[in-house]
Amino acid sequence: MDHTKKRFGKKDAVFIGLLLIIAILIFFFTNYFQKETGAxxxxxxxxxxxxxxxxxxxxxxxxxxxxxxxxxxxxxxxxxxxxxxxxxxxxxxxxxxxxxxxxxxxxxxxxxxxxxxxxxxxxxxxxxx
Known part of the structure; x- marks a missing residue:
């Protein structure tokens, strides 16, 4: 019986995808919604x-x-x-x-x-x- 582990599975892809979505949301929130309007x-x-x-x-x-x-x-x-x-x-x-x-x-x-x-x-x- 082969007991080698998969290096990259479906759960890993979902986890990385969620991290990317969170990073993109943080980027847009800080760069577009939080900047002060200048005078x-x-x-x-x-x-x-x-x-x-x-x-x-x-x-x-x-x-x-x-x-x-x-x-x-x-x-x-x-x-x-x-x-x-x-x-x-x-x-x-x-x-x-x-x-x-x-x-x-x-x-x-x-x-x-x-x-x-x-x-x-x-x-x-x-x-x-």
């Missing part, structure tokens, strides 16, 4: 802050390097989207609109980064002396 978008050009803009205010921002407009960022419906860029690859233009804290749009050729910051306009309620 501001900070634009940097070549590592220097170009400006900070309210996501609640509809506006179009011309981002300039020197006297030349390199990118145009549009804020509407609480989201920021790169409308145009003069770079050849246009990857930043094809990125999705951002509205959650720490989401970014990056234009590498122009060294432009737009990042959603904070869930409030100020990090403090009052100043006490």
């Amino acid at each position: 501001m978008v900070t634009v940097t050009v070549d590592g220097k802050v170009y400006g900070t803009y309210d996501l609640e205010k509809e506006q179009t921002i011309d981002i300039k390097a020197g006297d030349k407009t390199t990118n145009i960022l549009k804020i509407s419906d609480g989201k920021a989207k790169m409308l145009t860029a003069d770079c050849p690859d246009q990857l930043c233009v094809h990125q999705q609109a951002i509205s959650k804290k720490n989401q970014t749009i990056v234009c590498l050729p122009n060294k432009v980064v737009a990042e959603v910051t904070g869930n409030t306009k100020k990090d403090y309620d009052a100043v006490v002396q």
Whole structure:
């Protein structure tokens, strides 16, 4: 009589499947349902802050390097989207609109980064002396 054990059976496959489903649910819950909606978008050009803009205010921002407009960022419906860029690859233009804290749009050729910051306009309620 052969007493060799099966290395991988039906119960093992079910167990691994359940673990994968749980991992996927945790991933989606933490990445899509728990992110805070940001209130501001900070634009940097070549590592220097170009400006900070309210996501609640509809506006179009011309981002300039020197006297030349390199990118145009549009804020509407609480989201920021790169409308145009003069770079050849246009990857930043094809990125999705951002509205959650720490989401970014990056234009590498122009060294432009737009990042959603904070869930409030100020990090403090009052100043006490």
